[in-house]
Amino acid sequence: MLSHQERIDWHRHTGHQLIYPRRGVLRVFTAAGVWVVPPSQGAWMPAGTAHSHRAFGATEMRAILFDVDGEGPFPQRPTVLAFTPLLREAVTALTDDAAMAPDVRSRLARVVLDLLRSVEAPQRFLPALEDPRLREVVALLEEDPADRRTLAQLGAAVGASERTLSRLFREEAGMTFAQWRGQFRLHHALVLLASGQQVTRIAGACGYASPSAFIGAFRASFGTTPGEYLRREPDLRI
Helix, strand or coil: CECCCCEEEEECCCCEEEEEEEEEEEEEEECCEEEEECCCEEEEECCCCCEEEEEEEEEEEEEEEECCCCCCCCCCCCEEEECCHHHHHHHHHHHHCCCCCHHHHHHHHHHHHHHHCCCCCCCCEEECCCCHHHHHHHHHHHHCCCCCCCHHHHHHHHCCCHHHHHHHHHHHHCCCHHHHHHHHHHHHHHHHHHCCCCHHHHHHHCCCCCHHHHHHHHHHHHCCCHHHHHHHCCCCCC
16 A cells, blocks of 8 residues: 555566556656556556656555566557456456465466456556756646646746747647646646545646636546546545
């Protein structure tokens, strides 16, 4: 069990790793960028991929290692996968029972890999940015996610024009600044939901103009309101 805000520092494995937060929320960091992973999802890290984790809410993290010489196919890049109820139970069984017979463990691991072939998840992903001016903008917003300054105002703070920053976001992030900021705010909102914050407070802390604006953005991305999402994801926070 990881405590709120506990971090597992950068590391890598010789095998492929499947990471699953049965309770709580994980932020998973790689060189490519950052994912937010709730209990309905898991993260796949190919062998040799450097990564780190940070927990939000009391987080029950499960992890399974797969031998690179084992039967695949294995996902070739870090990714987030939706977890069906059956996949949740299979991963839980593999990580709960240390005394499981090797042949049973092998067959159940095969089942997990088979189930992973057919699951997809919306990519709540913030790509890593290389340009130092973009990094400065990100640092300002990480320091204060409630900051509602425009791109032009943020550009003035970091010594870059709005036009330049707009072009760089499209080139490096593959999205506009408005799209990037929308993803960033939803990342932060999921973290705060896991921490037990109320919707009204989350709206202000994430820079939304009003609670209704936050609820609308959340519904547009997740297909449900924050309250309904918590009822559907009872293990998001404990």
